Amino acid sequence: MSIGKRFGVLLMCCAIVLTLFAGCGSGDNPQPQSSQFSSSTQSPETDTPAQPLEKKGPIVVFHPFPYNNVEEDWLKVQAALEEAMADNIALTFDFIVVPTDGMLEKLNVMLAGGEQLDLVVLNPGDADKYMTTPDLMMPLNDLLNEYGKDLLENIPEEAWIRCTNSKGEIMYLPAYRQWRWQGCAIREDLLEEQGLPIPTNIAELENVMETFKNAYPDMIPAIGLPWFSDPFLQGSQDSVASWMTDYALDADGNVVPSRTLPEYKKMIALYKKWVENGWYDAEYMSGNDESHALLWNTGRIGIWFCDPHRALDWNYDSFKQNFPDGKGTFLPIPTNEAGVKKFPISYGVGRVVWIKKDSQYGAEIVQYFNKLMTDPDFYMLATNGVEGEHWVDLGDEWALPEGVSSDKRPYSNLLAILSWEFRDNLKPARRTPRPEVDWVNDALNAEYASAELILTGLEGFMPDQEPVAQYNPIDLDTYLPQVIVTDVSIDEFDNVIQQWYDTGGREIVAEYTRQYNEWLEANK
């Protein structure tokens, strides 16, 4: 048979198979006809005096955090939730679960294509990118006042600040979990070996670094990425400025990027001194969490600016493999000259949802979250799944069923979308006690709660960058680290800042300051 004929036959076969595939594909399409499902399970014998509410929805939820959720399982939970809500909220769902990789592209094409979306789940940083799009998000103040009172009361103030824009409109509903992730871990066993106490201020810390450098030549005394180290250290320098703080007020009342403030020069000088003395690894920007974790686990770091949970909890076993006698702990926040600990405000918001402005179900959605807040069984169902199948009730606690490991749960958290740690703590999971790591989280929380808050004065104000979108000054992220790791003098910092102003920064500052003054006026 000639190639042409072979091609043709192959193509025809594929076409036939394809039609079959496509046919059964759309047949298998798991469009959850949940409204019919749950109404069919509503037993006609239940004689409720009121009519069962008409099903609302389905509301379409964009959820880019699949974890290990299995569709079959979440549909079960979904059905159970819908049934539980049937009497008062009567909401039905349509979850669009997509991989986290490429989630913004996916969201964008869905928005551009005019697909119906009601609820979008995102990290707060990603959500902020959509904040300025006009007519995209639904302001939630009125809905919260009417249907979400319990949400307002129970979620702490700082979380709501994170969700509010400059006009005072609450745009997101937040999850809440005070998770202390900007800190510093240290090899306590090496400290003890050198007979040193745990350092509580910069001078003592530097002493430790010098000692480590001399005693352990194969080890880097200190390393860390700036988004961990800056917030941890800034209190000791009485600095409002840090890598993690976007804007602050300067001496003249202008709104400027925090790192252009003169006081940030102190931080740069500190790092520079450390690099020059060989205490801080000059290649610190090249790593990521995993590469630094490997360094820690192989004993090549003495002091690690990181999420202490990573050093002391998640990597505990790997570390112990190499150093059975090793011991790590986290450092207390270094005090400033007056002996006071300070730490920037931490919002505790790791995930948010926003409601699309043209959604018809805003009220129901807020009611749904409010019910999660008030109804413990409902919350448990949404967060952990169907009792007996996905979790086992132990009275005050719960546990995973036999044979299910915590990293392969077929259902976790998907329909709850948001979680709040004070609700999780009402009925915590029973974990096999691991005293060697269980102490970390509570101890961290206690330590950081004891610190004074560093406030910029701009809390609640989010500058609108539309008017100055055409100005793109030099990127401080690029230039400031170079002052630290190269041989230039510390005064290069001033040149960098000047350059920033000259390449468009001046206009930006003027505009933001103007906006800020307006905001001040409006909020008197």
Place this chain on the structure above:
Amino acid sequence: MRPHKSFIQNIVKYRYLYLMVLPTIVCLLIFNYYPLWGLRMAFYTYYPTKGFSGSPFVGLQNFVTLFNMADFGKQVYNTIIINIYKLILSFPAPIIFAILIAEVRQRHFKRAVQTISYLPHFVSWIVVNALLYALINGNYGTINIAMQSMGMTPPKWYVRPDLWRAILIITEVWKNVGFGSILYLAAIANINQEMYEAAAIDGASRFQQICRIMLPCLVPTIIVMLIMQMGGMMRGNFQQVFALVGSNTPLYSTVDVLDTSIYRLGLEKNQFSLGTAMGIFQSAISFVLVMITNKIANKVGEYGIW
């Protein structure tokens, strides 16, 4: 000379050939040319939810924003210079590799080498980054240790921007030389073997055979690939730079390319309009370069693409 016929007469005369090319035309019209209408996004501040009617028209403002980026000039320079280096070093590599492989006698060894040479292509840049880190990081990098044992002081690779263009090129060669050589091997296989025999009879050495027969036969393929490479002069290898350099900002002065900087800009600002404007800019430059190269190729010997 072809007598001038009318349009209809031409179509009818060569109707089967036009039939063959019809799916191409239709498909490209639908999926490539029609979406070009969306390029006008670059002249708006485009909001996906509002569509074009709801988005404000801003004319050339996006381009102004682009060109006013503080380091725009440097990023353009980096993009071009890295691409030039790649042209000189990374472009010939698959060709040379293909020729060398073709010269291997033992069949099984040749097959093994070929298959193994494709492996790097499938390793994503993120994994390459992890491997590279294991090689050159300042603490336990294998290459560093080897250098130390030979008495040399290894540089601190990750804070030496001057070394990184070379690193980008070397890693790209490693990753692509095997897979890219498939094409040239196919072209080599297409060469009429008799020509080698004839040359050998005339007393030519193998090397001369390669130079006088193989290379000239490869020239059309090489030139086509070259023209297409020129079309990418203004585009950086986003995946590579993003994975290998990432947020290691001290390196940006030499290796930050347009694609990565636009990506970062788009994270904060309206990425659609800016990204489209950037795309237009890159396409325009590519277009000019390709036209020039194609003309030159045609002058040299009718090797141009069109």
Place this chain on the structure above:
Amino acid sequence: MVNKAAAVHRRKSKWQEPIAASRPFRVFNTLLMILLTLLFLIPFLLVAIASFTPEIEIAAKGFQFFPSELTLYNYKYLFGASDKFVRALFVTIFLTLIGTTNTLFFTSLGAYALSRKYLPYRKGLTFFVYLTMLVSGGLIPSYMVVRNLGMVDTLFALFVPGTIATWNLIIMRNSFMMQPESLEESAKIDGAGDFTIFFRIILPISKPIIATMIVYLAVGYWNEWFAPMLYITRNKDMATMQYLLREIFQSTSQSLSSKQAMTMRADQLPPSQSVKMAAVMVTVVPILCVYPFLQKYFVHGIMIGAIKE
């Protein structure tokens, strides 16, 4: 009659050794090849071994050749992570087959037509084709076209937009152009039409380039995850394997925006590096298994017979 002409040119002799290069060169070449093989192989071996290493080892010791423990856990994690894995595998295989065939068929037809030097408007058409490589409308316009054709959430969206692969077209056109004109002429004298010439004469001779295109296209379809991510919203039955793997690795690959704290619970940490290595293996190994069957087409040359240029 046409067949005989073709048969003359398709006479495949056994691989005839061309005159060998000099000895020292061959030795040098062999050594070089060995060196390069090691360079290519070693990093990949590290990845392969890492895929069988427990995560705790990788976090503790990094890439190593001889981990103290080997495990299948990573693979079990991958295959067990989603009940849809088997289905996704079939979808991917199917997509690769049909996508490659579809693209190859139409692209090679177009390439052949454009390779005929006597075709009027040839230059214009080639430019028309090539221009698409230089400009692109962008993500959203392309998505809108697919959507307006009603292909969203179907398998068609994954291969129909790619029916014409421009780069491949240009290369194939080039290759067809290099075939001796006398072949076509003698076939025409025998009364063959264009389609016949293409399928019976040019195509069989062009096996190396076709095989090359098959490799490139097939690998492309096999690795495809972006198109499913864009076009598949609800119909998860159409997910490809790569897409599924992305779903498992929910941590974003970007580290640039580390400013956002990922306040995840410890039991929801993204899967470890070792699982990612296993994913690499799962992607690559099938390709390596299939590839040798195609290899023979462009290692061995084809003897073209009597007709001299």
